[in-house]
Structures are given as C-alpha cells and as structure tokens.
Amino acid sequence: MNDDLVTATLSAGPLLLRPWLAEDLPALIEAYRDPGMRAMLRSQVTDEAEAEQWLRVRQEGRESGSYVSFAVVDRDRGGELVGNVALKCPAPGSGSAEVGYWTAAPARGRGVAPLALGALGDWAFEAFAGDGLTRLDLLHRADNEASCRVAGKSGYGFVEVLPARPPWPLDGHRHARLRTGDVRRTRGLLP
Numbered sequence: 001m002n003d004d005l006v007t008a009t010l011s012a013g014p015l016l017l018r019p020w021l022a023e024d025l026p027a028l029i030e031a032y033r034d035p036g037m038r039a040m041l042r043s044q045v046t047d048e049a050e051a052e053q054w055l056r057v058r059q060e061g062r063e064s065g066s067y068v069s070f071a072v073v074d075r076d077r078g079g080e081l082v083g084n085v086a087l088k089c090p091a092p093g094s095g096s097a098e099v100g101y102w103t104a105a106p107a108r109g110r111g112v113a114p115l116a117l118g119a120l121g122d123w124a125f126e127a128f129a130g131d132g133l134t135r136l137d138l139l140h141r142a143d144n145e146a147s148c149r150v151a152g153k154s155g156y157g158f159v160e161v162l163p164a165r166p167p168w169p170l171d172g173h174r175h176a177r178l179r180t181g182d183v184r185r186t187r188g189l190l191p
Contacts, residue, residue: 005062005065005068005089006019006062006063007019008062008123009070010070010119010120010123012115012118012119014075015072015073015074015075015082015112015115015116015119016072016073016079017071017072017085017116017119017120018070018071018073019058019059019070020058020070020071021071022055024055024071024081025051025052025055027080027081027104028051028054028081029045029046029047029048029051030104031081031083031104032044032045032046032051034104036105037102037104037105040102040140040141040144041102058086065089066088067086067087067088067089068086068087068089069084069086069087070084070085070086070116072103072116074107074112080107082103082104082107082110082112083101083103083104083107083112083113084101084102085099085113085116085117085119086099086100086101086120087124087136088100089128090128090131091131092131092132093131093132094131094132095132095133095134095135096133096134096136096137097128097133097135097136097137098136098139099120099121099124099136099137099138100138100139101113101117101120101138101150108146111153113150113153113154114150114154117138117154117156118154118155121136121154121155124136134178134179135176135177135178135179136156136176136177137159137174137175137176138151138154138156138174138175138176138177139162139174139175140172140173140175141168141171141172141173142171142172142173143170147173148173148175151175152175154177155177156175156176156177157176157177158173158174158175159173160173160174161173161174
C-alpha cells in the first residue's frame, strides 16, 4: 500500500479533492438521484447499502494502488459535495492512465469538473512520473456533449471515436491530455 495514495488531498481554487468519507453517504445518495447522471454511469447508488459498497470500492482502490477517487467539495459553500474525480492508476511503464468524473446536478455549470480534472491531472503526472506516465485518457459516451466541453476546457483533446462494446451500448469518445499539456500534439497536429 502506498500511503501517499491513501491520504492524497488536492486543492483547486475553492475546491478540495479529498478521500471519500462515511459522512459523505447522504450526499452521495442524493447525487445519484439525478437521472442524467444515472444514465451516464455504470455504477448505481440507490440506497445506503449501495453507497457503503461504493465507498468501500474507492477505499480498496486507494489501498491497493489501483484506483484513486476523490470527493470534490466546495469550501466556499460549506464543504458541499459537488463531484467526484478518479484515476485508474497506471501500470509501471504503461505510459497512460484513465481519468473519470461526475458532477452533482446542483453544481453543474460552475466550472467544477474542469477545475477538479485539471488538479487531478497535474497531480497524476507528478505522482506517477517515475512510472513513466505521459498520457491521461478521458472516455465518455459520444452523445454526452457536456463531457466533450469539459474535456476541452480541461486540456483533453479529442482523439477518436470508440465503437460501442459491452457494457457500453453506444459509441464513445476518447480525449487525451499529455504530460506536456500540448493539446495540439494530443490531436496529432504536431509531431
């Protein structure tokens, strides 16, 4: 277990990205009540038992070093839970890792996702530099136009359309951010 992964906490303007806590259960359940969010995510949280399992998976991911998920809270709004960002940790030498996120419905349109994803990406490139991390991928359904906008605002250039395959019934998009931060290179516009 990597203690740095277990305890990692990040700041991004008014946002605090911290490990998920048992006290987050009610806000987590409330966030998953949003039909739009439920339609875009594979995992579902409808009650306290599912929320506890969801938190357990995030804690186990941190402890094993395979997955780091952050509760995103807004310090300017009394610690309100506004979202989640996560990193599937790279295998040493793989060069790439995947990020994901969701934003609670009341916080959408406030710039939460780009700010949190920016902090997550900066941290990931630093934390996994020794493992050779040079690219972060952000995947989403092709019909999720909001995620395309978030990707662009977060420095993730569009790379390709991914064909539908289980468990995803629709085509998807892959966006990428390179360690250099040069979106033009990510899009294949530079050598």
